[in-house]
Amino acid sequence: MNHNKSISMNMSNYRILYNEENVVNKLTEQIISWFPRMPREYVVVCIGTDRSTGDSLGPLTGSLFSAKKPKHMKLYGTLHQPVHATNLTDYMKEIAHNHKNPFIIAIDACLGKNSSVGNLITGVGPVLPGAALKKSLPEIGDVHITGVVNMSGFMEHSILQNTRLSVVMDMAEIISAVLDSIDQRLSTSINYPAVLRRPYKQMG
Numbered sequence: 479m480n481h482n483k484s485i486s487m488n489m490s491n492y493r494i495l496y497n498e499e500n501v502v503n504k505l506t507e508q509i510i511s512w513f514p515r516m517p518r519e520y521v522v523v524c525i526g527t528d529r530s531t532g533d534s535l536g537p538l539t540g541s542l543f544s545a546k547k548p549k550h551m552k553l554y555g556t557l558h559q560p561v562h563a564t565n566l567t568d569y570m571k572e573i574a575h576n577h578k579n580p581f582i583i584a585i586d587a588c589l590g591k592n593s594s595v596g597n598l599i600t601g602v603g604p605v606l607p608g609a610a611l612k613k614s615l616p617e618i619g620d621v622h623i624t625g626v627v628n629m630s631g632f633m634e635h636s637i638l639q640n641t642r643l644s645v646v647m648d649m650a651e652i653i654s655a656v657l658d659s660i661d662q663r664l665s666t667s668i669n670y671p672a673v674l675r676r677p678y679k680q681m682g
Contacts, residue, residue, distance in 0.1 A: 532627045536561070542651060587646070598625050
């Protein structure tokens, strides 16, 4: 969970309401535009806990994406095996051990202004987990997707507990669909990790 204002250290970001038309395609294309040209191992890290409604966006997304059986991206963080404040560092060590120079997509919930609630925000750079609750945790991600689940302000723990599950679930379904769309755009290479299949353009 992070504050809206602390989402990324990079100015490159894109936001869209989760219920906007063609939201899955728009987010997919934007994120793919930031993918590296050279093949990398692709890792998705869904951060959060099922003990808090508002902070369950990450693990809900992870479980929904896992059910789609991704072929080209390794997933960390589900409802049954969440990645959260107390084990994030351990998972980061595991990822570094298991994957050589991975390209990481980090998923997390965040709090923001009232006018921002319902926005999905993706950008270049890491998320800062725990910022909304003033926890000092390591940043993670080459790109990120965050969902503004509620307003920031006083008593963030209470705000997260009183966040509507229906909104969080709807956002998780959209993000998992985006991840699945990206996974389907990747293809396996014999000599390298998954390769992004870019649209063919005819020469005029």
